[in-house]
Amino acid sequence: MGLFGRKKSPPASDVDDSSPGWESIQTAFAVAFPDVEDLHFAPGAPVSLGGALDGISAYPTAAGWHFVTFGLTELHTKQSEDTKLSGWGYELTLLTPPSDEPPAWALRLLHGLAKATWSSGHPHDIGDRIALGGPLDGDESKLTAIAVMSEPAATPGQFPLGHYAFHRLVGITDGELQDMKDSSTETVLQRLSATNPLHVTDPGRAS
Template identity: 40%
Template structure:
């Protein structure tokens, strides 16, 4: 994420506006931090926003759905049908760089492979999700976002899929049971499923 992103979403980006409207219902009125990429719309991650919430950052991708115009043949669904979210502790004036890189790589993976994520999916990236050996979080799980509802725009419907960092042990337990069962346990301690690399 090399550049800060400034976009006027009034009329020319109804998909973008639908995402922001859904988030605005859940977070206080604020100007989120924005980052952009060099991708053109429909070619990968276009932007990412970080919203301040209670004790954590809420990260939201822009680019998995159709932000500016309708290009896909599936009229009822916008793009891939979802945007990614992630929550990380708010312990600085910006979210940690690793969390932004992680979301960008996940979006790149979907565009390159043609294999979208969905609720219940798990991923082992082959190392610590922060890139640092100091964390126990070595894998990822995907779930319906705990607070953001599905959205509708002129380009179709979409939902929010949240990314949760998990330990190798939690990944093994998910394989033995279900992703949902272990995420439910995590939600008892962190209802918003905050990914805390220090846990």
């Protein structure tokens, strides 16, 4: 998996008391997907050592692999002066089609967007569109951009280090990106939901 090494994710009840933000994320996904054991991928360098994330978890659900990041919010202790917001105020999520293993491109995408946020100082808010400069999977996908929406499947219920939300990434084509610029992100996502109600990001989608 390149930048990431796989390891077993500890259950929420076993997370150290000094990581209440981490536990909050795990709890939210445990509520959304009860009895589903995730695969966890840890980067070579965590946020405390200059990395972009502390990890990414992938949950094998009926709809596919449901990813969530750890590290754009404050996971362990309060670091920022903003007592109301945890870190950047969100973690990224992504839903990909069912497969034997979580796709490596999804890990690269999530890590890359997190890294861009830390480097630029600009968060990825709901309604944003992000041109990727090439195929989303680094291959021949027609999905070349990302739209950001509110995560519909999981909602944080605990805010020990400040408020945060889950922001779902949805892969879109060049044409859909232009349509969003001409109308709105929400309008086009609503149109796409007619054939893709769960907003699965499938690199093989033709249009």
